Amino acid sequence: MYYIYCNDLERKGFKVVAIPEDDEGLDTELLKAKLTTLGDESAAIRFFYVVTVNNPTCTILSNNRKAELVDIVTRLSSEVGRKIPLFFDNAYHDLVHDSTVEPLASALCYDDLGIVYEIGTLSKILAPGLRIGYLIGSKGPFLNSIIQRTSDIGFSAPLINQEIASYLLDNGIEAQIEKVNNGYQQKAKQVKTWIAELLGDNIQECRGGSAGFYFYLTLANTATGATSDFFKFLTRTTGQEAVDGPLDSQHPKVIYIPGEHCVHPNGDMVEVGKRQLRISYGFEELPQIHTALKLMKSAIGYSQENL
Numbered sequence: 001m002y003y004i005y006c007n008d009l010e011r012k013g014f015k016v017v018a019i020p021e022d023d024e025g026l027d028t029e030l031l032k033a034k035l036t037t038l039g040d041e042s043a044a045i046r047f048f049y050v051v052t053v054n055n056p057t058c059t060i061l062s063n064n065r066k067a068e069l070v071d072i073v074t075r076l077s078s079e080v081g082r083k084i085p086l087f088f089d090n091a092y093h094d095l096v097h098d099s100t101v102e103p104l105a106s107a108l109c110y111d112d113l114g115i116v117y118e119i120g121t122l123s124k125i126l127a128p129g130l131r132i133g134y135l136i137g138s139k140g141p142f143l144n145s146i147i148q149r150t151s152d153i154g155f156s157a158p159l160i161n162q163e164i165a166s167y168l169l170d171n172g173i174e175a176q177i178e179k180v181n182n183g184y185q186q187k188a189k190q191v192k193t194w195i196a197e198l199l200g201d202n203i204q205e206c207r208g209g210s211a212g213f214y215f216y217l218t219l220a221n222t223a224t225g226a227t228s229d230f231f232k233f234l235t236r237t238t239g240q241e242a243v244d245g246p247l248d249s250q251h252p253k254v255i256y257i258p259g260e261h262c263v264h265p266n267g268d269m270v271e272v273g274k275r276q277l278r279i280s281y282g283f284e285e286l287p288q289i290h291t292a293l294k295l296m297k298s299a300i301g302y303s304q305e306n307l
């Protein structure tokens with residue numbers, strides 16, 4: 001799950017029901033099973049939120065799945081007699097850098113009832129600091145209320161940022177996206193090779209590499225959480241000077257997101273989440289990433305010695 005958003009929703013009082021994915025994105029069979037289990041309670045569902053290129057896994061939602069999701073929520077809307085909004089988070093939609101992936105269709109193409117909304121952002125293709133995002137959907141009470149609220153609180157991005165973004169979108173955004181994707185494509189290929197070379201035996205599953213800039217790894221038998229030896233080794237918090245280095249000049253650290261933050265605490269993936277992690281190849285250059293993967297290999301060795 002996109003942990004930042006789920007956490008925000010829960011602070012606002014929503015109950016989140018998380019559905020696992022497979023290699024085509026959110027698993028619609030598991031979704032249907034969950035709706036059956038919910039029974040009459042599914043009438044209380046406020047909305048569906050689906051990431052088209054997932055964070056943390058970078059798994060791409062296939063067009064078939066997209067169509068199926070629209071179908072499921074259209075049916076549920078007629079059952080409960082209310083249009084249930086279905087949001088597609090397109091944050092990484094323009095960052096598919098693997099040319100073998102089918103072109104991604106807009107979910108709006110499958111929507112007869114007017115329940116689909118697509119959310120975009122300039123954060124991933126231009127700059128997060130611009131704070132500019134957008135929503136595309138059918139006219140109606142929901143869109144009106146969003147427009148009203150945006151007007152009430154004032155648009156979050158300063159006008160100067162809107163002007164800058166508007167200029168950049170009109171002048172050269174295609175070249176920028178191509179450049180960004182070429183860079184990510186190269187990095188993804190190289191990092192994937194290193195993952196196989198260095199961590200190969202210990203990788204149970206590796207997702208990502210075709211879009212966005214994360215790999216999501218499931219280790220075969222090594223815990224990754226904040227109290228694990230793997231984590232302590234990489235953050236230099238084992239308490240052993242030989243591993244951490246002297247206090248005033250510690251050995252290099254590796255920052256990753258432990259799987260325990262990427263699976264919902266009440267969901268079905270809590271156990272496997274303890275052996276998962278997200279690494280990003282977005283910011284760091286390749287030599288640094290290579291060093292980090294070598295350190296991860298050593299961290300796995302350290303965890304196993306300590307078993």
Ligand SMILES: Cc1ncc(COP(=O)(O)O)c(C=O)c1O
Nearest residue numbers: 002051055089091121123128133
């Ligand atoms: C899945 C997903 N959605 C949305 C965003 C939001 O980006 P922003 O709030 O910067 O527009 C991010 C950023 O990390 C993301 O990973």
